[in-house]
Amino acid sequence: MTDPVNLIVLSLVLPLVAFVMNFVLGNRPNARECSTVVIATILFGVVGLLASSVFDGQRPELFVSEMLPGFSIAFSVEPLGMIFALVASGLWILTTIYGAGYMRGHHEKHQTRFFGCFALAIFAAIAAAFSSNLFTMFVAYELMTVSTYPLVTHHGTAEAKSGGRIYLGILLSTSIAFFMMAIAWTWSLCGTLDFKQGGILNVPYEAGEISTLALGVLLGLFAFGIGKAALMPMHRWLPAAMVAPTPVSALLHAVAVVKVGVFSLLKVVVYIFGIDLLQATGVNLWLAYVAGFTIVVASIIAMTKDNLKARLAYSTIGQLAYISLGAALATPDSVIGGGMHIVMHAVGKITLFFCAGAIYVAAHKKNISDMAGLGRQMPWTFGAFLVASVSIIGLPPGGGAWSKWFLAVGTAETHQYALTAALMISSLLNIAYLVPIPIQAFLKPRPDRDSNHDSDHSHDHGEAPLACVIPLVITATLSIVLFFAAEPIYQALLPIVSE
Amino acid sequence: MIEANLPVLLIVIPMITAPLCVLAGRGRIAYAMSLLASVLVFAIAVALVIKVGDSGTIRYELGGWEPPYGIEYVVDRLSSFMAMFVSALGMIVLFYAPHSVNKEIQPSKHYLFYATYLLCMTGLLGICVTGDLFNVFVFLEISSLSSYALISLGRTRRAPLSALQYLIVGSIGATFILIGIGLLYQMTGTLNMADIASRIDTIDGPRTIMVAFAFLTVGLCVKMAVFPLHTWLPGAYTYAPSVVTCFIAATATKVSVYAFIRLVYGIMTPKFAFELLPLDSALMVFSLIGIFVASTAAVFQDDVKRLLAYSSVAQIGYMLLGVSMSNIDGLTAGIVHMFNHALIKGGLFMVAGCFILRLGSSRLSDWAGAGRTMPWTGFAWAIGGLGLIGVPMTAGFISKWLLLTAAMQNGWWPVAALMLLSSLLAVAYVWKVVETLYFSEPSDAVVASTEAPAGMLIPTYAIIGCVVLFGIWTTYSAGLAAAAAAELLGATP
Numbered sequence: 001m002t003d004p005v006n007l008i009v010l011s012l013v014l015p016l017v018a019f020v021m022n023f024v025l026g027n028r029p030n031a032r033e034c035s036t037v038v039i040a041t042i043l044f045g046v047v048g049l050l051a052s053s054v055f056d057g058q059r060p061e062l063f064v065s066e067m068l069p070g071f072s073i074a075f076s077v078e079p080l081g082m083i084f085a086l087v088a089s090g091l092w093i094l095t096t097i098y099g100a101g102y103m104r105g106h107h108e109k110h111q112t113r114f115f116g117c118f119a120l121a122i123f124a125a126i127a128a129a130f131s132s133n134l135f136t137m138f139v140a141y142e143l144m145t146v147s148t149y150p151l152v153t154h155h156g157t158a159e160a161k162s163g164g165r166i167y168l169g170i171l172l173s174t175s176i177a178f179f180m181m182a183i184a185w186t187w188s189l190c191g192t193l194d195f196k197q198g199g200i201l202n203v204p205y206e207a208g209e210i211s212t213l214a215l216g217v218l219l220g221l222f223a224f225g226i227g228k229a230a231l232m233p234m235h236r237w238l239p240a241a242m243v244a245p246t247p248v249s250a251l252l253h254a255v256a257v258v259k260v261g262v263f264s265l266l267k268v269v270v271y272i273f274g275i276d277l278l279q280a281t282g283v284n285l286w287l288a289y290v291a292g293f294t295i296v297v298a299s300i301i302a303m304t305k306d307n308l309k310a311r312l313a314y315s316t317i318g319q320l321a322y323i324s325l326g327a328a329l330a331t332p333d334s335v336i337g338g339g340m341h342i343v344m345h346a347v348g349k350i351t352l353f354f355c356a357g358a359i360y361v362a363a364h365k366k367n368i369s370d371m372a373g374l375g376r377q378m379p380w381t382f383g384a385f386l387v388a389s390v391s392i393i394g395l396p397p398g399g400g401a402w403s404k405w406f407l408a409v410g411t412a413e414t415h416q417y418a419l420t421a422a423l424m425i426s427s428l429l430n431i432a433y434l435v436p437i438p439i440q441a442f443l444k445p446r447p448d449r450d451s452n453h454d455s456d457h458s459h460d461h462g463e464a465p466l467a468c469v470i471p472l473v474i475t476a477t478l479s480i481v482l483f484f485a486a487e488p489i490y491q492a493l494l495p496i497v498s499e
Numbered sequence: 500m501i502e503a504n505l506p507v508l509l510i511v512i513p514m515i516t517a518p519l520c521v522l523a524g525r526g527r528i529a530y531a532m533s534l535l536a537s538v539l540v541f542a543i544a545v546a547l548v549i550k551v552g553d554s555g556t557i558r559y560e561l562g563g564w565e566p567p568y569g570i571e572y573v574v575d576r577l578s579s580f581m582a583m584f585v586s587a588l589g590m591i592v593l594f595y596a597p598h599s600v601n602k603e604i605q606p607s608k609h610y611l612f613y614a615t616y617l618l619c620m621t622g623l624l625g626i627c628v629t630g631d632l633f634n635v636f637v638f639l640e641i642s643s644l645s646s647y648a649l650i651s652l653g654r655t656r657r658a659p660l661s662a663l664q665y666l667i668v669g670s671i672g673a674t675f676i677l678i679g680i681g682l683l684y685q686m687t688g689t690l691n692m693a694d695i696a697s698r699i700d701t702i703d704g705p706r707t708i709m710v711a712f713a714f715l716t717v718g719l720c721v722k723m724a725v726f727p728l729h730t731w732l733p734g735a736y737t738y739a740p741s742v743v744t745c746f747i748a749a750t751a752t753k754v755s756v757y758a759f760i761r762l763v764y765g766i767m768t769p770k771f772a773f774e775l776l777p778l779d780s781a782l783m784v785f786s787l788i789g790i791f792v793a794s795t796a797a798v799f800q801d802d803v804k805r806l807l808a809y810s811s812v813a814q815i816g817y818m819l820l821g822v823s824m825s826n827i828d829g830l831t832a833g834i835v836h837m838f839n840h841a842l843i844k845g846g847l848f849m850v851a852g853c854f855i856l857r858l859g860s861s862r863l864s865d866w867a868g869a870g871r872t873m874p875w876t877g878f879a880w881a882i883g884g885l886g887l888i889g890v891p892m893t894a895g896f897i898s899k900w901l902l903l904t905a906a907m908q909n910g911w912w913p914v915a916a917l918m919l920l921s922s923l924l925a926v927a928y929v930w931k932v933v934e935t936l937y938f939s940e941p942s943d944a945v946v947a948s949t950e951a952p953a954g955m956l957i958p959t960y961a962i963i964g965c966v967v968l969f970g971i972w973t974t975y976s977a978g979l980a981a982a983a984a985a986e987l988l989g990a991t992p
Contacts, residue, residue, distance in 0.1 A: 065971075065972070067897070067971065067972075067973055068897065068900065068901065068973055068977055069981070071900070138891060139891040139892060142890050142891045142892075143891065143892060146885060146890060153937075153938070156937065156938060157938075158938070160938070161934055161938040164934075165930070165934070168926075168930065169926070172888070172890075172923075172926055173923045173926065176888075176889070176919055176922055176923060176926075177916075177919045177920060177923060180900075180903065180919060181903075181915065181916065181919055184900075184903045184904050184907050184915065185907065187904060187907070188904065188907040188908055
């Protein structure tokens, strides 16, 4: 049973079981959510078991089927995907608990469909994490897009419709027009799509079948084709997706969807191009500058947003670009930094989204300017917000400090000091747009009258429901713990950049 | 005895059942008989696929007359594959038919409808299995004439008009084909396809042959609805009864593409078609223009059947693009796309038929919000639509992927890029319907509507399920298509 290959099968099947159970237990909400939490916990356990063997150096493989000659659905687990799977499955447990509290506190409709699609998205995330070739990854990537569309448009309003249109429009068209093109191109060059330590494109490059310029174009096709990485100008879908209920934003748009994007980019850089090839040719630098540009501009836009979720969305765009930067620099340190940042940012950002949702459920506030003085009524929520902000900014003792450190080292190693500066400026901007929120919540007095508020809630509403508060406290704590426990992650990621 | 005569039984059963339906004179009896016939035909087609796979091409001399004096039926991998999916779709659409036929066609004409439906199927299957060029023309006319009649049965007064338009354009196409056949007969003295192929090389001065092929190509292009000869198609698909549209859209144009593949690879040989005649570049240009023009037109349609019809014109372009690549991957992609698109488009027209049954209209604006009152039907549209776009895990992805890699291998970069861009247009026209179904405020008529009957939903889901199934498991779609393509390119008769 603990054979790693069986564990892969289990971790792929469990989310599908959860998907089916949701519809079986559709009219019994308690049983439905309990089953999801139980399955998510088992999944996390299974992934954990798998992790122990993968971090010991094993690379379990699972071949499912050959869909077309040469194009197979197959899985093999390597450290980067393992870490991503751990993050996705671990946070799924917390999000389900949180989601149950949120959706009921908010009297949302279609909860069965909601949790069902959620499970499907987790399946896609795990499948992408474990994919052993580009083809499998692409299939999982697209499944993720399609399965999250009903979540984004959950409310069924005109706003949801236009948000969903941008979401699907950008993600589908970039993946069809660029990502698929890049995969087919890679196939025609290499005759294989398997992820391989050290990359596969060095063979045709050395044989002179692809010029340096074309290699740069191919990298661009990948980077912009993976629209989920939200590199500017392909970032518009992310703010548009914020029309979704907050648990969706939390798990999918802080963890699963966006991380599938940057994870895919990292994997392409490490296992398709190979960091040595990129270092030798230097075709990656322009992409690093696109990422640097995205980091700074997204942070500046974030400052202008008063809607909390919109601000977090732009913050996410900026933080994702950190990981893209790590991939684009293609040095061992920067890749490790990017990989670490997948974890650190996931934990930090999901806390912030949990907080945003909790504030909305308890106080019905969406805008930051209305949140002054709320801290005394919701101390746990705003406390967690502050802690997570520290991690996102990259200050000790937040976990984000480590990943940012490695990224900065990467920029210095490649002598791209402008990018080092971009990272530092971004940190300052992060402070400017995140920290004032909890500060004014705790220190400023509450305004006497607030206009957009119904009378039921105008008095002491206190904290959000317990099901909302517990998860966000856990994730906030986790973002501190990760500062002291970053070593295992570093050790786990080390093999992917060393021969 | 039966096994030896399978190729001809494929044709004889529906052909005999059709007049029996007329003799029966009652709708229900006619339906039962035609259903039985279609099941039998499907079983025969499957048996043929297995037999051809085991023991190779079957040659059947009709009436015991040896070719070239008699007509020969040739069942190879490609023709058995075509016969299988044409008969499969014909059967499933018949299972789906009763509710829709009861609503859209006068009861007094039901038995005639089923008889004509079987005749149409006879013609299409005949084209698949015959090895005689003149016989192809005969079967083409059987299927065309019966489809003119079927289309004119539509509810509105536009239906006979569309049928007439199709009749005129289709007859011109048929005339072209006949002229082409006549010229070939004049030059080679035979009508058997294999014979023609073997004699073409020996003739000096291929000018007449070239003219013959030009006539044949243009004539078939009309039948395939290749842009810009597609004008008959949108009207015909839109105003025909829903069941007829399902069947014809799924099969008729594909069978014409099949005839064209036979012409290029079985008679002309790719060398002649693509080197002496610049057929590949001509097809490529018209395919690409057609894909873009028709997809764009589809985006702006309000009538869903017309939208799907324009989409069909575009999809024919993808098939021809594959055929025109003249390598094994491209040809495989073209063949498998016939099959996959037949499933997808057949499925989507069936979904449209469900909505039309309940809402009484094929206009998208009348379907607003119907996804909520008819959730199963709406969901089927979403899945079929994803197939049409070519999202992974659907059949549409498989054909698009094969086509893309084939184009890359040929070094046709712009074609590959244009192909991918054009599929974005499919996103636009599919999602336009999805949004209307789920996000628009329903009208009173929509609120009062109920889910489509199980008798229609089950066949619809059978097809839509296949769209997903053949997106994951390709042994009997891409696998058979690749074998057929290899046979065509390797051992052309």
